[in-house]
Amino acid sequence: MASKLCAVIDYGMGNLHSAHGALQNASPDTQVLVTGDPEVILKADHVVLPGVGAIRDCMAEIHAQGIDAVVREVAATKPLLGICVGLQAMMERSQENGGVDGLGLFRGEVQYFGDDLQEQGERLKVPHMGWNQVSQIAHPLWTGIEDRTRFYFVHSYRVQATNDEQVKGRCHYGVDFAAAMGQDNVFAVQFHPEKSHNAGLALLKNFLNWDGQA
Numbered sequence: 001m002a003s004k005l006c007a008v009i010d011y012g013m014g015n016l017h018s019a020h021g022a023l024q025n026a027s028p029d030t031q032v033l034v035t036g037d038p039e040v041i042l043k044a045d046h047v048v049l050p051g052v053g054a055i056r057d058c059m060a061e062i063h064a065q066g067i068d069a070v071v072r073e074v075a076a077t078k079p080l081l082g083i084c085v086g087l088q089a090m091m092e093r094s095q096e097n098g099g100v101d102g103l104g105l106f107r108g109e110v111q112y113f114g115d116d117l118q119e120q121g122e123r124l125k126v127p128h129m130g131w132n133q134v135s136q137i138a139h140p141l142w143t144g145i146e147d148r149t150r151f152y153f154v155h156s157y158r159v160q161a162t163n164d165e166q167v168k169g170r171c172h173y174g175v176d177f178a179a180a181m182g183q184d185n186v187f188a189v190q191f192h193p194e195k196s197h198n199a200g201l202a203l204l205k206n207f208l209n210w211d212g213q214a
Contacts, residue, residue: 003029006208007044010036011067013058014050019083022194023048026204038070046208047074049188051085055110055157056097058085068103075105075186079212082188087181088157090188096157106181106188108161117174127156128173134191139168139182139214141206149199151179151191159190185212 004027008019016034023032033040041047049071051058062068074080082090091102094110102110117124131150136142158177161167168187169180180189187207193200 004031004045004208005043006030006032006046006048007041008032008034008048008050009041009067009071010034011058011061011065012036013053013061013085014083016050018192018194019048019050022201023204023208026201027208030208036065036067038066041070042073044078046079046081046210047071048081048083048207049086049089050083051087051089053085054097055085055088055094055102056100058089059100059102062089062103071103071105078185079207079210080186081207082181082186083194084155084190084192087159087188087190090181090186091159094157105186106159106161106166106183107163108159108166108178110157111160112157113174119174124174127154128158129154132171132173132191134169134171134179137168137170137180139180139187140210141168141180141182141187141203143206145199145202145206150196151189151193151199152195153179153191155190182214184214 088110090105094100113126133148136147161178168182171179193203
């Protein structure tokens with residue numbers, strides 16, 4: 001019988017199969033459920049908020065299904081992990097789609113990389129897609145993962161944090177941006193740990209073993 005339960009929140013927006021498989025692989029003894037049922041989510045030991053696509057659509061579904069209230073309750077009581085747009089949804093606001101309010105768990109804004117993003121005179125493609133190094137800031141979820149390890153990114157919008165104490169990982173692609181945010185028992189990443197091979201599995205395993213203490 002599984003000793004722990006991890007709920008992956010299903011609100012219709014997210015790479016749920018990939019996230020489920022990676023979490024199960026990272027901790028075979030953990031029961032990983034993809035669910036939109038608030039009761040199940042609130043009973044879980046660990047909770048994951050994934051997300052892909054446009055932030056306006058994600059936030060619309062989060063509000064329509066009452067997931068916003070569930071996420072806020074989880075954030076106050078147990079370990080919570082945001083992935084990709086899941087991180088962006090946790091910020092105060094996004095510039096995408098003319099401006100969309102987020103859940104405000106972290107301070108800062110989600111900003112577009114720009115149509116003329118450059119590095120040393122060379123134009124960079126947007127979205128930022130592929131492997132990039134993450135500079136770590138001390139946190140239990142980095143345990144056993146070397147600093148500046150590469151993780152897999154796919155995004156056109158980046159987190160510009162206004163509270164440096166909440167930034168737990170940084171990345172550079174034309175500009176510096178927050179690749180990981182953390183506060184109390186909440187941690188969130190812009191990259192996709194479920195697509196980041198061994199380093200991603202190590203982070204997910206650390207999350208499933210985490211008691212929410214920084």
